[in-house]
Amino acid sequence: MKDRKLRVMVAKPGLDGHDRGARVIARAFRDAGFEVVYTGLHQTPEEIVQAAIQEDVDMIGLSSLAGAHIYLFRRVVELLREKGIDDIVVCGGGIIPEEDIPKLKKIGIREIFTPGTKLEDIVQWVKENVKPRIEGVKCKVK
Amino acid sequence: MSLTYNRKIMDEIREAYRAWGKALDEAFAVRPERLKRFSTVSDQEIKRIYTPQDVANQDFIRDIGFPGQYPFTRGVQPSMYRGRLWTMRMFAGLGSAKDTNRRFHLLVKEGETGLSVAFDMPTLMGYDTFSPRARGECGKCGVAIDTLKDMEDLFEGLPIDKITTSMTINPPAPVIWAMYIAMAEKRGVKREALGGTIQNDMLKEFIAQKTFMCPPKPSLRLITDTVEFGTEQVPKWNTISISGYHIREAGSTAVQELAFTLADGIAYTEAAIERGLDVDRFAPRFSFFFNSHMDFFEEVAKFRAARRMWAKIMKERFKAKNPRSWWMRFHTQTAGCSLTAQQPYNNIVRTALEALAAVLGGTQSLHTNSLDEVLALPSEEAATIALRTQQIIAEESGVANTIDPLGGSFFVEALTDRMEEEAFEIIKKIDDMGGMLAAVEKSYPQKEIADSAYRYQKQIDENEKVVVGVNKYITEETLPVEILEINEALEKYQIEKTEKIKNERDNKKVAECLERLGEACVGSKNVMEPIIDAVKEYATLQEVCDVFRRVFGEYRDPGIY
Numbered sequence: 001m002k003d004r005k006l007r008v009m010v011a012k013p014g015l016d017g018h019d020r021g022a023r024v025i026a027r028a029f030r031d032a033g034f035e036v037v038y039t040g041l042h043q044t045p046e047e048i049v050q051a052a053i054q055e056d057v058d059m060i061g062l063s064s065l066a067g068a069h070i071y072l073f074r075r076v077v078e079l080l081r082e083k084g085i086d087d088i089v090v091c092g093g094g095i096i097p098e099e100d101i102p103k104l105k106k107i108g109i110r111e112i113f114t115p116g117t118k119l120e121d122i123v124q125w126v127k128e129n130v131k132p133r134i135e136g137v138k139c140k141v142k
Numbered sequence: 143m144s145l146t147y148n149r150k151i152m153d154e155i156r157e158a159y160r161a162w163g164k165a166l167d168e169a170f171a172v173r174p175e176r177l178k179r180f181s182t183v184s185d186q187e188i189k190r191i192y193t194p195q196d197v198a199n200q201d202f203i204r205d206i207g208f209p210g211q212y213p214f215t216r217g218v219q220p221s222m223y224r225g226r227l228w229t230m231r232m233f234a235g236l237g238s239a240k241d242t243n244r245r246f247h248l249l250v251k252e253g254e255t256g257l258s259v260a261f262d263m264p265t266l267m268g269y270d271t272f273s274p275r276a277r278g279e280c281g282k283c284g285v286a287i288d289t290l291k292d293m294e295d296l297f298e299g300l301p302i303d304k305i306t307t308s309m310t311i312n313p314p315a316p317v318i319w320a321m322y323i324a325m326a327e328k329r330g331v332k333r334e335a336l337g338g339t340i341q342n343d344m345l346k347e348f349i350a351q352k353t354f355m356c357p358p359k360p361s362l363r364l365i366t367d368t369v370e371f372g373t374e375q376v377p378k379w380n381t382i383s384i385s386g387y388h389i390r391e392a393g394s395t396a397v398q399e400l401a402f403t404l405a406d407g408i409a410y411t412e413a414a415i416e417r418g419l420d421v422d423r424f425a426p427r428f429s430f431f432f433n434s435h436m437d438f439f440e441e442v443a444k445f446r447a448a449r450r451m452w453a454k455i456m457k458e459r460f461k462a463k464n465p466r467s468w469w470m471r472f473h474t475q476t477a478g479c480s481l482t483a484q485q486p487y488n489n490i491v492r493t494a495l496e497a498l499a500a501v502l503g504g505t506q507s508l509h510t511n512s513l514d515e516v517l518a519l520p521s522e523e524a525a526t527i528a529l530r531t532q533q534i535i536a537e538e539s540g541v542a543n544t545i546d547p548l549g550g551s552f553f554v555e556a557l558t559d560r561m562e563e564e565a566f567e568i569i570k571k572i573d574d575m576g577g578m579l580a581a582v583e584k585s586y587p588q589k590e591i592a593d594s595a596y597r598y599q600k601q602i603d604e605n606e607k608v609v610v611g612v613n614k615y616i617t618e619e620t621l622p623v624e625i626l627e628i629n630e631a632l633e634k635y636q637i638e639k640t641e642k643i644k645n646e647r648d649n650k651k652v653a654e655c656l657e658r659l660g661e662a663c664v665g666s667k668n669v670m671e672p673i674i675d676a677v678k679e680y681a682t683l684q685e686v687c688d689v690f691r692r693v694f695g696e697y698r699d700p701g702i703y
Contacts, residue, residue, distance in 0.1 A: 015275065016263055019392075020391070023703035039701060040700065041699040042267070042354070066263055071277060115516060118613075119600075
């Protein structure tokens with residue numbers, strides 16, 4: 001297997017329009033040498049998962065600042081599982097109360113980045129925790 | 143034209159300045175300057191000192207003058223806060239209409255003087271709670287409004303004939319406004335008597351806040367319909383709140399906020415003139431909305447420059463003759479993006495400083511953020527502290543005793559001039575592109591803001607800019623903050639409430655109304671009366687917005703980063 005660049009998706013689920021953080025993170029990922037897919041705003045969990053499969057990404061970073069993170073993040077993980085995918089790392093960020101973080105981790109969100117986190121810390125975390133998915137093992141798309 | 147300082151005085155000042163420079167060099171030889179470069183939060187470089195030399199070309203009457211007189215640098219009304227304090231208008235909305243109504247009553251009881259509605263995401267985007275796109279979002283970041291019944295519940299027991307109401311609503315602004323008018327008329331309050339504001343500023347939605355429905359051109363048509371309708375029928379209503387707030391929150395600099403907001407104002411004015419409306423009838427009902435960020439003097443200068451610029455634009459560019467058209471009246475909100483999740487009680491101090499800048503900048507109304515807004519919707523206690531912050535500034539600090547107390551400060555005046563000049567340069571660039579609509583379609587402001595936002599984040603990450611508790615003075619311990627939670631059962635309640643209304647209303651009449659609205663949209667008839675008729679029959683928000691989507695098409699985010 002030859003090394004390839006990490007392919008990361010930055011996604012905005014739901015109707016929340018706060019995209020400053022998502023766009024700054026997308027740039028930081030690009031500057032770090034990752035291939036970046038930014039979904040743009042107002043994506044349903046279904047649209048995000050479909051795009052992630054199409055683009056064959058290694059990670060999905062979900063951003064939410066309007067309070068609907070529990071429902072939306074959970075739904076993304078559920079849809080991935082329904083499609084038999086368990087090797088795309090899902091993490092999240094935004095305005096997320098401290099007490100929600102364990103709940104999100106329990107449903108399969110690997111890490112949550114709250115306001116004030118340094119860009120380089122997030123990039124470092126991705127480098128350490130996300131590996132390119134093995135080529136040829138495509139997900140079972142129905 | 144007489145300049146403020148004569149030549150002899152300027153010579154003396156120059157000499158004294160040179161002497162000070164010498165002493166300064168000696169002082170820095172012993173102890174060098176604290177920073178390599180001193181700059182504002184927007185990265186404008188700031189000099190060591192400001193003197194009459196920096197305002198040598200300023201003419202007092204022409205550039206500063208008196209409040210209530212052109213170019214209004216010092217305020218729009220002659221009396222400013224000596225006559226009446228600014229309106230304390232707290233942005234509030236949570237859960238159901240009944241929940242929010244309770245919050246409004248609390249805020250009025252605690253002394254707020256204007257109402258301001260925050261809607262939930264589905265409402266902001268023109269969807270009913272029932273929509274699959276609305277799952278998980280009901281009531282989360284504001285109040286859910288599906289039908290006129292919700293609007294009735296929202297304002298129950300509140301004196302809408304006396305208090306003014308601001309509604310932060312954009313793509314569905316004509317519908318929400320129609321519901322407000324319908325609610326008032328059902329209560330026997332005539333539309334002529336209603337005072338308030340709809341945000342109704344779609345250009346800045348494409349640029350920054352990003353609640354979308356239809357593409358830019360038809361969006362501008364709907365706005366022009368509301369301007370036309372308001373001018374004729376709801377004369378005390380502010381038909382647009384031309385907003386820089388969200389542009390700044392998205393990461394722009396202060397000068398970009400100023401330039402893009404005024405360029406949006408120019409675009410709305412041009413559209414209304416093109417419709418055949420008289421600038422001196424509609425322009426007095428345009429209002430503005432700015433951010434007040436952490437850099438104190440930059441903000442004060444921004445507000446003063448904004449007023450002077452708009453007066454010039456209206457008088458010189460649009461040849462408005464009514465002094466009310468020259469007035470830039472604005473609301474201010476303290477900067478949400480300046481608040482930190484770390485050590486959240488520090489946010490009270492930040493908000494107080496930002497509120498002070500807004501007051502010294504001469505705002506007409508003010509919302510102060512709550513310390514917990516970086517974590518969730520404000521709790522009652524946090525919202526009350528935020529309101530008290532305004533009351534302390536108004537009644538204890540003494541800053542409202544005189545008008546424009548910072549006027550004449552060499553620094554503030556020089557900064558006001560410089561920001562005006564730089565903002566006019568950006569506006570010129572936008573004019574050259576063919577105006578703001580064309581610039582937005584090219585994503586010009588969107589890209590400029592993304593660049594500024596990224597630059598600022600880099601400066602924080604590299605400790606070039608300090609944010610207390612985030613990159614300096616970090617502590618592990620945190621004081622707990624009580625978080626307001628929205629009940630997950632609300633979604634079901636709201637869906638059932640709307641279902642019941644749909645079963646009880648006259649569906650044939652609703653269909654007829656929507657049909658008539660569709661015809662108005664396709665043609666050139668003003669959409670407002672057909673919308674009012676539809677919502678009075680309890681057509682839902684989404685049913686009306688779906689007519690817009692069908693006729694005008696939908697806009698999707700281009701996803702620029």
